[in-house]
Amino acid sequence: MHPRNPYKNKPPDFKALALEYPDFRKFCNYVNNGKISFDFREDAAVRCLTQTLLKKDFSLDVILPTGHLVPRVPQKLNYCLLIDDILRANELTKNVVGIDIGTGTSCIHALIGARRFDWKFVATDGDEKAVQVAHENVTRNKLDGSICIFHVNPAVKTVLMDVMNSMSDRVFTFCMCNPPFFEKFDKDDRFCQEPSVSGETYSNRVDSDIRTSPHSATFASMAELYVEGGEVAFVNRIIDDSVFLRERVKIYTTMIGRKSSLRPLQQRLQRFGDDIKFMVSPLNQGKTKRWMLAWTFSKSLNLTIERPVLLNCSKPGLPKIMREISRLNGRLRQETPTEFIAEFKNITWTNQRARKKAYCLSDGEFC
Numbered sequence: 001m002h003p004r005n006p007y008k009n010k011p012p013d014f015k016a017l018a019l020e021y022p023d024f025r026k027f028c029n030y031v032n033n034g035k036i037s038f039d040f041r042e043d044a045a046v047r048c049l050t051q052t053l054l055k056k057d058f059s060l061d062v063i064l065p066t067g068h069l070v071p072r073v074p075q076k077l078n079y080c081l082l083i084d085d086i087l088r089a090n091e092l093t094k095n096v097v098g099i100d101i102g103t104g105t106s107c108i109h110a111l112i113g114a115r116r117f118d119w120k121f122v123a124t125d126g127d128e129k130a131v132q133v134a135h136e137n138v139t140r141n142k143l144d145g146s147i148c149i150f151h152v153n154p155a156v157k158t159v160l161m162d163v164m165n166s167m168s169d170r171v172f173t174f175c176m177c178n179p180p181f182f183e184k185f186d187k188d189d190r191f192c193q194e195p196s197v198s199g200e201t202y203s204n205r206v207d208s209d210i211r212t213s214p215h216s217a218t219f220a221s222m223a224e225l226y227v228e229g230g231e232v233a234f235v236n237r238i239i240d241d242s243v244f245l246r247e248r249v250k251i252y253t254t255m256i257g258r259k260s261s262l263r264p265l266q267q268r269l270q271r272f273g274d275d276i277k278f279m280v281s282p283l284n285q286g287k288t289k290r291w292m293l294a295w296t297f298s299k300s301l302n303l304t305i306e307r308p309v310l311l312n313c314s315k316p317g318l319p320k321i322m323r324e325i326s327r328l329n330g331r332l333r334q335e336t337p338t339e340f341i342a343e344f345k346n347i348t349w350t351n352q353r354a355r356k357k358a359y360c361l362s363d364g365e366f367c
């Protein structure tokens with residue numbers, strides 16, 4: 001989890017949430033030892049948890065219609081925080097305007113981005129219902145001044161061009177996206193039609209002995225799950241648009257849901273050689289692994305994410321600090337008779353020269 005994500009060391013306190021929010025309480029059962037049990041395999045319970053966290057931690061009142069994806073708040077915040085890292089590293093934190101491609105009914109990236117980071121957004125979707133509910137979510141949270149919902153034609157092969165053509169002079173700070181994962185009409189064993197909602201809804205619910213039970217319920221619409229060519233084809237369309245748009249969007253980003261998609265996408269970006277810088281950063285939260293792929297055509301922008309390295313030395317002293325540095329695969333070199341530099345390789349993969357973070361130690365102390 002991202003170091004600045006408040007859920008990192010403090011997962012939601014279900015007991016406190018149950019006491020404070022009666023709607024949430026309905027999905028909680030007290031068990032013998034006074035603890036709370038919560039069934040993540042129940043779609044309505046997961047939906048209510050997300051709504052409650054958005055209310056409590058972001059003052060957002062969000063409609064999440066049945067039969068559509070329920071965003072996981074810590075994961076969405078992780079993605080926004082990674083983008084914020086890149087913006088901070090490039091001093092792009094003022095007048096930030098992003099594009100959220102495929103915002104969904106929840107409009108989650110734009111709502112969190114506007115509320116937590118003061119970013120402005122154009123949020124697009126190709127699905128009429130998603131556009132309508134996303135718009136309602138923006139209005140009920142009084143964020144019309146920050147988020148503009150834009151209906152695109154999903155049949156068009158480009159993804160960003162509709163928006164960009166309609167705002168011909170605008171330059172955007174970044175774009176973000178959580179693309180549909182799966183290849184259209186490919187049968188995926190994890191999802192099947194969910195008749196309890198409608199024939200248009202798919203779920204990972206298990207009614208047979210064949211599949212193991214998912215740890216968390218996911219209900220979704222066809223448009224949220226499936227796209228021709230799966231996520232690789234969808235992201236390739238964004239890459240193609242970006243080659244045309246270049247610096248009209250300073251930083252292109254997308255979430256990647258399958259590890260196997262990373263290689264073909266990186267290979268595609270590599271084709272543009274020195275014209276493009278890109279990086280992949282893991283987005284880990286709980287049992288779910290995702291990645292963020294980011295790229296830019298700007299020579300002056302830097303996609304390296306710098307993070308402070310925490311050295312776990314209860315009693316300071318140079319030998320202990322040196323052992324800790326070596327445990328973290330750091331390298332120590334002497335700069336002056338009284339100064340050492342500790343270097344740590346970044347955990348991100350990038351086509352830029354492997355960047356290093358330097359920490360200065362002087363007389364055994366950090367400075």
Ligand SMILES: C[S@@+](CC[C@H](N)C(=O)[O-])C[C@H]1O[C@@H](n2cnc3c(N)ncnc32)[C@H](O)[C@@H]1O
Pocket residue numbers: 069070071101102103104105106107108109124125126127130152153154155158159177178179180181223224225227
């Ligand atoms: C996986 S969902 C993501 C929803 C939301 N952003 C989230 O992260 O929970 C993908 C979304 O992309 C939308 N979509 C599909 N094709 C699109 C296109 N060409 N342009 C914009 N959105 C599209 C779908 O309708 C769906 O809402």
